[in-house]
Amino acid sequence: MKGRTIVLDHIQGREAAALMVDGKLDDFLIEADAPAPGTIYRARADRPMKGQGGMFLTTPDGPAFLRQVKGLAPGALLLVQVSGYAEPGKAIPVTNRILFKSRYAIVTPDAPGLNISRSIKDDNTRDRLIEIAHAQMDGSAYGLILRSCCASADDDEIAEDISAMLAQAEQVMGDAGTEPELLSEGDGPHLLAWRDWTDPADVETKAGGFETHGVLDALDVARGIAEPLPGAGTLYIEPTRALVAVDVNTGADTSLAAGTKANFACAKRLPRALRLRGLAGQITLDLAPMPKKDRRGFEAALKAAFRSDPDETTLAGWTPLGHFELHRKRGRAPLAEILK
Known part of the structure; x- marks a missing residue:
């Protein structure tokens, strides 16, 4: 089967997404038990890790580890974002560089400025996108990155995406709580598939899609x-x-x-x-x-x-x-x- 197909289904009770390219499984996302990358916490600094330049943090989902800390005292509160999955028995890896990422837009609270993906070369397209960015980000101190898939996207969809990410960023970054708390969950497999698999593809959402498209057989090999x-x-x-x-x-x-x-x-x-x-x-x-x-x-x-x-x-x-x-x-x- 030629072409690209995105299959959204469940396996063993977990949400999952498969990308089939020319009939072969090219990528696979599945819900895990650990906090998903992109999850944002208000965390409390616990104790420094001497010799590694890092700090253990307290979060609602267990200990986290933040690298390259400077001037952070134990007991201080800060916002961190899960950056990956930990090895068994180790702390959740986090970063203090928060990003709010969607299909078309990435809002960067700590990096002001409006930027467009370098892969977009056409000057007219870049001018069109920068106008949309200015209109949606007017008055905001946050930064914005428009992703490469914006080149072929509808203007209204891009504007709506920017607005949604900016509203989420302002809500999370403006939270004034005083205890460790989960502020935003990372995207699940179905949302990640929509966000990151941006090349044109057919989308299959019927239950049993994994069996129909040969995903289960490919997973047996994997x-x-x-x-x-x-x-x-x-x-x-x-x-x-x-x-x-x-x-x-x-x-x-x-x-x-x-x-x-x-x-x-x-x-x-x-x-x-x-x-x-x-x-x-x-x-x-x-x-x-x-x-x-x-x-x-x-x-x-x-x-x-x-x-x-x-x-x-x-x-x-x-x-x-x-x-x-x-x-x-x-x-x-x-x-x-x-x-x-």
């Missing part, structure tokens, strides 16, 4: 450790307590170029494989044998593959043993921990 590569190769992806280990296997291909072909196929498939499994943190690739002269090309292919991935990934480079390391932001909960 819940395992093996990810097939084009040809005879296979990726084996195994999370441990310390890191995620990825082994590239050439399978039955015994040609001289088998290792190079499998490694370049890995570079192309790895972002999707990690995304569907919700895996992040330290990731080590045990690649198939290939000449050192092909390493630069492999790095370029890996960088290109991660460029369009929604979760921030840092390519750390090669180890003395010939492994390749990268670090990925924990923007999702591991699929294996949610679907059991």
Whole structure:
């Protein structure tokens, strides 16, 4: 099946959303038990973490950890936003740089100014959008970023989105409570799908859509450790307590170029494989044998593959043993921990 389809459904009683591209599962979002990224708390500073430049905070959902604090005294109240998912047993990661993000607009209370996505190149479109931004943000000290999907959106929809995000920001930022409190919940999978999967797509909302479109079969593969590569190769992806280990296997291909072909196929498939499994943190690739002269090309292919991935990934480079390391932001909960 050609084209893009967004399927909104539930699985094991949890809200979930799937993005199918040309009949294959390209992305999957599912409700987790932990607070969703984007959740905003009024928190109380608890105790500093010496040597790490951070502070433990008290929130209604348990302890949180804020990095790079300066001048924050224990007992002080502050607004923080959940920035990702914590490893089991660790505090909720939060940031004090609050963002109010929707499909078209991002309101930035701590960063004034009106900005338009750099991917929008047309001068007439940029002029049209800046007029809408000025009209909706008139008199506000908050900043605004208009996202790339505004280029093809209706003016009234953009204006309505800006107005809604600005009203939410003013309500949350102006809250004058004196105790730790949940002020705004992060977006669920269905809302995230509308917010972030902005390319044109058919939308399926009928119950049972996951089975109809082959999502459940794709999830069975994603819940395992093996990810097939084009040809005879296979990726084996195994999370441990310390890191995620990825082994590239050439399978039955015994040609001289088998290792190079499998490694370049890995570079192309790895972002999707990690995304569907919700895996992040330290990731080590045990690649198939290939000449050192092909390493630069492999790095370029890996960088290109991660460029369009929604979760921030840092390519750390090669180890003395010939492994390749990268670090990925924990923007999702591991699929294996949610679907059991």
